[in-house]
Structures are given as C-alpha cells and as structure tokens.
Amino acid sequence: MNPLSLIxxxxxxxxxxxxxxxxxxxxxxxxxxxxxxxxxxxxxxxxIVFLLVAYGSRRVHSWVNEGIYDVLFDELGLLxxxxxxxxxxxTSFFFNYLATPLGVASPWFTPGAGTIFFMSIAVGIEVTGxxxxxxxxMHRGIRLFSESPMEEELGHDR
Amino acid sequence: MIDLMHTAVLIMLLLSAFFxxxxxxxxxxxxxxxxxxxxxxxxxxxLQAPDVAIAEAAIGAALSTTIFIIAIRACSTVRKIQxxxxx
Amino acid sequence: MKKTLFxxxxxxxxxxxxxxxxxxxxxxxPGAAPMDNYYLENSLKELSTENIVTSIVFDYRGFDxxxxxxxxxxxxxxxxxLFREGRKK
Numbered sequence: 001m002n003p004l005s006l007i008x009x010x011x012x013x014x015x016x017x018x019x020x021x022x023x024x025x026x027x028x029x030x031x032x033x034x035x036x037x038x039x040x041x042x043x044x045x046x047x048i049v050f051l052l053v054a055y056g057s058r059r060v061h062s063w064v065n066e067g068i069y070d071v072l073f074d075e076l077g078l079l080x081x082x083x084x085x086x087x088x089x090x091t092s093f094f095f096n097y098l099a100t101p102l103g104v105a106s107p108w109f110t111p112g113a114g115t116i117f118f119m120s121i122a123v124g125i126e127v128t129g130x131x132x133x134x135x136x137x138m139h140r141g142i143r144l145f146s147e148s149p150m151e152e153e154l155g156h157d158r
Numbered sequence: 159m160i161d162l163m164h165t166a167v168l169i170m171l172l173l174s175a176f177f178x179x180x181x182x183x184x185x186x187x188x189x190x191x192x193x194x195x196x197x198x199x200x201x202x203x204x205l206q207a208p209d210v211a212i213a214e215a216a217i218g219a220a221l222s223t224t225i226f227i228i229a230i231r232a233c234s235t236v237r238k239i240q241x242x243x244x245x
Numbered sequence: 246m247k248k249t250l251f252x253x254x255x256x257x258x259x260x261x262x263x264x265x266x267x268x269x270x271x272x273x274x275p276g277a278a279p280m281d282n283y284y285l286e287n288s289l290k291e292l293s294t295e296n297i298v299t300s301i302v303f304d305y306r307g308f309d310x311x312x313x314x315x316x317x318x319x320x321x322x323x324x325x326x327l328f329r330e331g332r333k334k
Contacts, residue, residue, distance in 0.1 A: 034208035094307035141328035
C-alpha cells in the first residue's frame with residue numbers, strides 16, 4: 001500500500017500513541033477495572049495498524065525486524081506466562097502464591113491480586129505481539145503477490 | 159429510557175447485519191461489518207459486560223476490518239495478475 | 246427442486262429456533278449455576294481483586310487462558326509460514 005496524504009499521516013501519528021498508552025493502561029489496571037490482558041493487547045495492537053495505514057507497508061517493514069519482534073513480544077510473553085504458572089507447582093498448577101486476603105497488605109511491592117497482575121501483563125505482551133505480527137505478515141503477503149507473480153511453487157528454503 | 163435505547167440498538171444491529179449481506183461491493187460490506195461490530199459492543203455495554211465490550215470493539219471494529227480489507231486487496235491483485243474474474 | 250428444498254429447510258429450522266425460544270430464561274434473570282455464587286462471594290475475599298472476570302480468567306480457570314494463548318501462537322506460526330518470502334532459485 002502506498003503512503004497517504006499529510007493530513008492522514010499527522011492524524012494517525014497522534015492517535016497511534018494514544019491507542020498504545022490506552023492499551024497499556026487497560027493491561028496494567030486489568031485486575032481492578034474492566035479489561036485485562038487480552039483486551040488491552042488487542043487495543044495496543046491497533047498502534048501498528050495506524051502506522052501501516054499512514055506510512056504504507058514498505059516503510060513500516062524497513063523499521064521493524066520481525067524476528068526480533070517475534071522473540072521480544074510473542075515468545076517472551078508466552079514463556080513468562082507459563083513460568084509464572086509453573087512457579088505455583090508446589091501446591092498446584094496456576095496456584096496464586098502471591099495473593100493476600102482482603103485488607104492484608106502485601107509483603108512485596110505487588111498489588112494484592114498477586115500473580116493475576118503479572119499474568120495479565122504477560123498475556124498482554126503476548127497478544128500485542130501476535131496480533132501485530134499477523135497484520136504485518138499479511139501486508140507483506142500483498143507485496144509478495146504483486147511483485148512476483150505466482151507461476152510455480154518457490155519450494156522450501158533449505 | 160434504557161428500554162428505548164436497547165430497542166434502538168437492537169434495530170440498528172439488525173439493519174447493519176442486513177446491509178452486510180445486501181451490499182454488492184466487498185469493501186463496503188467489510189465496513190458494514192465494522193459498524194455491526196461497533197453496535198454489538200454498545201449492546202454488550204448495555205447488558206453490563208464491559209470486558210466483552212472492550213474486546214469486541216478492539217478486535218471486531220479495528221483488527222478484523224483491517225484483516226478483511228487486506229484479504230480483499232490481495233484477492234483483487236491475484237485476479238488482476240491472472241487475468242480472469244469479474245472485474 | 247433446489248429452491249423447494251431450500252424453502253423447506255428454512256421453514257423447518259426457523260420453526261425449531263422459534264420453538265426453542267420457549268425454554269430460554271427470562272430477560273435479566275439468568276439461571277444460576279452452583280459455581281457462580283462461590284466466585285461472587287469469595288473472589289474479593291481470597292484474592293482482593295475488584296474485577297471478578299479477571300480473577301476467573303487468570304486464576305480459577307487459568308488453564309483455559311493457557312489454551313487460548315497457545316491457539317493465538319499457533320495462528321501466528323501458520324500465518325508466518327504461509328506468507329514467508331521464499332528464496333528465489
């Protein structure tokens with residue numbers, strides 16, 4: 001896709017950062033207000049959509065290294081989610097070992113919700129990375145179709 | 159008051175779902191699907207499920223519309239290269 | 246022939262759906278499962294979370310969230326494989 005005009009670019013530049021901050025807010029406050037990891041991640045993935053609409057896929061792909069993006073967001077979020085779940089294994093899988101009852105102050109610097117807070121952040125990172133990468137890869141697919149016509153299978157890499 | 163708003167939202171839901179099937183142009187149909195999704199988010203909020211409303215508004219109205227439009231563009235590109243099809 | 250079959254199937258399915266409306270709970274009064282009251286009473290007490298939905302999703306039913314994250318990861322992997330740039334011969 002080609003980049004759009006100056007007005008659209010400036011508007012998307014402004015609103016993209018607002019959507020990112022709002023998604024982060026929904027993720028972090030997921031334990032006490034409506035929202036949570038999945039919803040906040042889906043809002044934060046709108047950031048890359050705004051950038052793609054404003055600047056076109058060629059420039060955005062030159063900014064993003066998809067391997068690093070994949071490892072940094074997707075695998076890190078999923079791994080930290082599973083590790084947080086496994087850390088409660090002395091009692092049971094997904095045991096909330098950091099939670100404190102109502103009215104008791106937490107001994108750590110965490111909110112009383114315990115692992116719910118950290119799991120919400122981990123799932124938020126994972127969903128942000130996954131949904132952004134789905135859209136980035138589909139945009140690259142359009143360019144792949146239009147530049148090299150599909151005559152035959154290209155075959156495996158190695 | 160809330161009953162009136164509820165009825166209006168349900169009628170809008172039905173209308174936008176009708177337009178999704180009735181419009182011939184695929185991109186217009188995708189935009190109508192986004193309007194359907196946004197109305198559905200309002201309906202979830204009236205029924206006191208704000209979690210589902212946030213997820214529906216973010217995924218249905220923003221991400222799903224983008225994915226549909228990307229797919230429509232890719233299909234038209236392939237059709238133009240291969241030289242057959244409706245347009 | 247095909248149109249007659251379609252109309253007959255539409256009438257049968259529509260009749261079944263309208264007949265099933267008889268068994269739906271009245272609006273604003275969902276039937277309570279025995280597990281619901283446990284969540285509503287004990288979520289704030291045990292975990293001190295104000296948002297009961299999050300406490301169910303990430304703590305009581307955490308295994309479902311793990312499956313959902315795995316489904317998203319699988320979708321990402323399949324799309325990456327599908328739209329990868331193959332090396333030219």
